[in-house]
Amino acid sequence: xxxNCVRNHSLEWSTVPTLTNAAxxxxxxxxxVFILGDSDLRMWHNYLVARLADTWGRTWPRHxxxxxxPGGEVGLSPEKCKKTSVLGRTxxxxxxxxxxxxxxxxxxxxxxxWVGGARVTFVWQxxxxxxxxxxxxxxxxxxxKSPDVVVxxxxxWEVTSTVGATHAExxxxxVEILGRGSxxxxxxxxxxxxxxxxxxxxxxxxxxSLPHCMxxxxxxxxxxxxxxxxxxxxxxxVRSRYPTFEVFDRGAMTELRPDVAKACRGRYDASCExxxxxxxxxLLAGMIDVFAASSFPPxxxxxx
Numbered sequence: 171x172x173x174n175c176v177r178n179h180s181l182e183w184s185t186v187p188t189l190t191n192a193a194x195x196x197x198x199x200x201x202x203v204f205i206l207g208d209s210d211l212r213m214w215h216n217y218l219v220a221r222l223a224d225t226w227g228r229t230w231p232r233h234x235x236x237x238x239x240p241g242g243e244v245g246l247s248p249e250k251c252k253k254t255s256v257l258g259r260t261x262x263x264x265x266x267x268x269x270x271x272x273x274x275x276x277x278x279x280x281x282x283x284w285v286g287g288a289r290v291t292f293v294w295q296x297x298x299x300x301x302x303x304x305x306x307x308x309x310x311x312x313x314x315k316s317p318d319v320v321v322x323x324x325x326x327w328e329v330t331s332t333v334g335a336t337h338a339e340x341x342x343x344x345v346e347i348l349g350r351g352s353x354x355x356x357x358x359x360x361x362x363x364x365x366x367x368x369x370x371x372x373x374x375x376x377x378x379s380l381p382h383c384m385x386x387x388x389x390x391x392x393x394x395x396x397x398x399x400x401x402x403x404x405x406x407x408v409r410s411r412y413p414t415f416e417v418f419d420r421g422a423m424t425e426l427r428p429d430v431a432k433a434c435r436g437r438y439d440a441s442c443e444x445x446x447x448x449x450x451x452x453l454l455a456g457m458i459d460v461f462a463a464s465s466f467p468p469x470x471x472x473x474x
Contacts, residue, residue, distance in 0.1 A: 213236055214458070320374070320375045321461070326397070333404050372414075381421065
């Protein structure tokens with residue numbers, strides 16, 4: 171697919187439908203979307219929850235930064251936030267961010283609930299940490315079914331490191347926990363109910379590469395060689411060792427392509443105002459369109 175520049179100068183991904191909130195709710199109705207990552211996938215969680223609740227439209231609010239709304243609320247009033255400047259634009263940062271307990275490898279910012287007929291779960295995973303796997307295990311130990319899809323990333327916190335054995339061990343543990351259960355991971359990581367849980371089919375696992383959002387005023391400042399190397403190493407690990415993973419190459423989707431009409435440049439820049447790893451606007455909406463359409467095909471109408 172490719173970006174199309176439509177008459178209102180917005181960007182649309184040509185191979186998938188543009189989903190309204192009602193269409194998104196219908197697509198995800200009865201599904202369980204499990205998101206495991208750091209701040210950029212935290213934005214996916216906040217965005218999905220707000221759209222499923224029909225509180226936000228397709229665009230991330232321009233006055234809200236990447237920390238999202240406070241205390242799990244999808245609305246944000248001025249008295250509940252403090253002003254912060256992001257790339258020259260005044261935005262609102264929650265006085266008590268939704269993910270206030272995210273600190274290093276701490277996973278105290280797990281959010282799990284039903285909204286708009288779908289279950290949406292987020293577990294903070296800043297690095298390839300066993301703590302996050304323990305949280306996943308405890309959530310699944312109390313569930314009656316597996317998630318329909320698990321979205322996972324290796325976040326930008328580690329771009330100066332080398333992808334290797336630690337990351338492979340993390341993915342090995344994730345696959346084991348999501349599938350047949352664990353036989354060798356410590357019980358304190360998995361929860362007391364885990365051993366009694368029957369084996370179940372492993373859900374679809376989608377590895378989301380890093381977004382490469384490059385507004386004109388940031389060219390060459392954030393997206394550097396280390397980011398590219400780290401992302402390529404991550405993709406190489408996943409494609410070689412985990413062939414059942416589906417790859418969502420967000421880098422390819424968020425790069426500014428030469429064939430994008432000049433008139434769309436402003437829309438692209440507006441979608442990248444929060445920096446390289448936190449696309450908003452048309453780019454975020456387009457990624458969710460692609461994710462929903464690819465993960466959950468349209469439902470068939472009942473027969474006569």
